[in-house]
Amino acid sequence: MAAKVGSTGGGAVTGGPKGGGGPLLAWACLQLALGTMLALWGEQVPALLFLCGAIPLLLLSAWNRVRPPTGNPRLLARVSVPVVVLALATATAALGATAGLWLFLIGAELGVFALVWLIREIVAERRTVGG
């Protein structure tokens, strides 16, 4: 059976502080400022690279705001074999880029199998928490 998250202190589990997006926002703004400076200095195309940091962090802080952590006890499985298989499948498929289509297909098939296994594992886990 999956283990429950250990309780903190001697009482009901409550959520941690809800915020945390501040530093992400600040950093994203710094990136936009530095990128704008570069664009003004004359390198417009490289300046676009600064969006690679700003955008993900803005999205993440927005998501964190909109769906804050609930603090409910999280289900914690001990082991996940499909994850390992999926990783090996990923590597195999990637190596197919040089070895040939045959290896890519083997990796992809393994990957699909592992993904299905993983999804079933996670669904079963969620069902146990709910039930």
Next chain:
Amino acid sequence: MAGLASLDHKATAAKVAIAATFFFLLSGLLALTMRAELAQPGLQLVSTHTYDELFTMHGSGMIYLFLTPAALGLGLYLVPLQIGASQIAGPRLALYGFWVYLCGGLAMYSGFLTNNGAGDAAWTGTIPLSNSSGTPGVGMDLWVIGVALATLGSLLIAITILLTILRLRAPGMTMLRMPVFSWTMLATTFMVVASFPVLIVAMGLLLAERHLGGVFTGATGSIAYQHLFWFYGHPVVYVMFFPFVGAVGESIATFSRKRFFGYRALVLSLLLFTSLSMAVWGHHMFITGAVKNQYYSLTSTLLALPAGIEYLDLIGTMVGGSLVFRAPMLFALGFVLQFLIGGLTGIVVASPPLDYHVNGSYFIVAHFHYTLFAGSLFGLMAGLHFWFPKMTGAMLRERLAKASFWVLVAGANLTFFPMFFLGYDGMPRRVADYEPRLGDLNLLSSIGAGVIAIGVVMVLVNIVVSLRRREPAGNDPWGEGQTLEWWTTSPPPATNFTSLPEITSYAPLLDLRQAAAAESASDLSRHIWRQRSEARGVER
């Protein structure tokens, strides 16, 4: 089977540490081979093509497969503990990341078994040298795929650390009560999220260029590749720096028996430092004549501001403290003084007129080995010696640790300091041979490399001996732990904590000890007051 697929972040981090150590030793052997070749002018041991593979795989191994994963692995282990969480957010993602990274590393090194050998276009893989006409063969393909996989693995681990900090802090652990090390890890994850995907894309494009052609054509193409590569290639060196600054900060605070000085200034400078670090990549391209040198020179020189504030904070933590020179403290001090040399020479090469001379020479090799080896690796050693008892429940042998420190200091400086002069005097990097007049300094440097090897072996022996004949470590073996990881057992249980203290600052255990001391001090003074007033009463 359960061990290989364990979802405990501590187990995953242990796997990362073992893999990273393995790649460190492999890449270190390559370095020893290079230094053996360079000990004397002339080609004695290897051909120039083999030498190309050596420096490529040494640099690639150390950066993609050792120091970056080690930095992130340290965070993977410690961040949940420091912020009072029972697990990492996304343990499956972290486990997946580890295995993908391991496969990537093995793929890269397996290039040595192919006809044309391993990748040999330097750790940067610059076009056109790295395309199919510049470097034909499967070995280079394996390098490209391996780099992409290893980087993907590191990226995913960093994401789990970021999510953990965002969502799993214990009650009372606001952002401004997070410990110093966790703050450095947070800043590190920003850089990873912003830059690592760009490298993965660059590797994908490079692979396409090698197999299909037409991706990076002409001068614009090769410059475009450099932009994509260095946009990652600069922040990654800070990914390999900040976690270790955090480890050093924690060690210094603990062994000065003071809380870390200038915490808010540190937070601000971390945000500025890591953000600026994303804006300096063009300084690797000063001599191409294809970038706005002045912009990158300005941003690169500006790095001195947050760096200086961090140094003020590290030293300020020591001032007024009560210093104890245990092994982690020694390594931390080594970091502070040696990284300084690397950092100052970094400001030197931020100036294009100076870079025009020393870029691509051994001066640069000295600069980045001072920051990465004499700096970051010493910081890693500080963290290792500091947290080993927590992670394993066993103390490291103190005298052996201190001895290994001194050997490593001697080795690092003997190896890398002469390189400043070699580079200034005209020795290019990435060459297997050089002018005879440079022989003496090269010999000195090669002897230093041997000394480093001895120091590394001493550390490894210490680890093995300490694990086999254990000196048990309690929850707080240093007696002065300030942060939450020292609250729980050594090693921590699967869910990290069975209880948590009240969190009132970034050094909660120090707060507790001081409150207890104040309490017993006030108890004591109440007791004395009562005694005296009773005595007075008797007199009256």
Next chain:
Amino acid sequence: MLAAFRGYSPDVASTRSDFSSVWSLYLWLGVGIAVFIFAFVGFALVRYRARPGRSPSQRDEHNTLEIGVALLLVAIIALLVFVTFRTEAKEDDPTAADAVKIHVVAFQWGWRFSYPGQGVSVVGNSNHPPNFAVPVGRPVDFSLTSSDVIHAMWIPEQRFKKDAIPGKTNRFVMEFDAGGHEAGQRILRTAAHPDGLRRLGPLRREL
């Protein structure tokens, strides 16, 4: 080995003198800062060593000090940037009156130097390094490119290097000081200095 610390006072404007003036500032500033920090840390290690009966201060911030240090750092950065920008603008200016033009092509593994004005060309490789001539006291306008991978041309004595990129021509101007050889011209390296020849041969291989 001590070349880093020798002064250099040329009588022509050259990349070497450009470098030296900037280098002196950075070197001595850097050495000064390093010595100061080493000394201060050394002092702290002795002064604040744990002693029985001493308890550590709990001072954990000092805003005035932080701001003061930050301002000092900004001032230093401003100075460095000013000196750097001034010199860099000069070195990166590819125009020069009355310049001798030389076209340089790098390849795996050698160099070709051509003088378009005079219809002369010098080619060399690793076995026979080329030896090219430059005038003294007159600007030399180099146009540098590559025919295969990225190389770089580095003349350490002149403290200058530039990438040779296939498909791109990098232009830069250098001036060479007098050396006391045939009138009006100076062969940069003669047979009497074989390492010099090798240095100007495949100067560097750059990736």
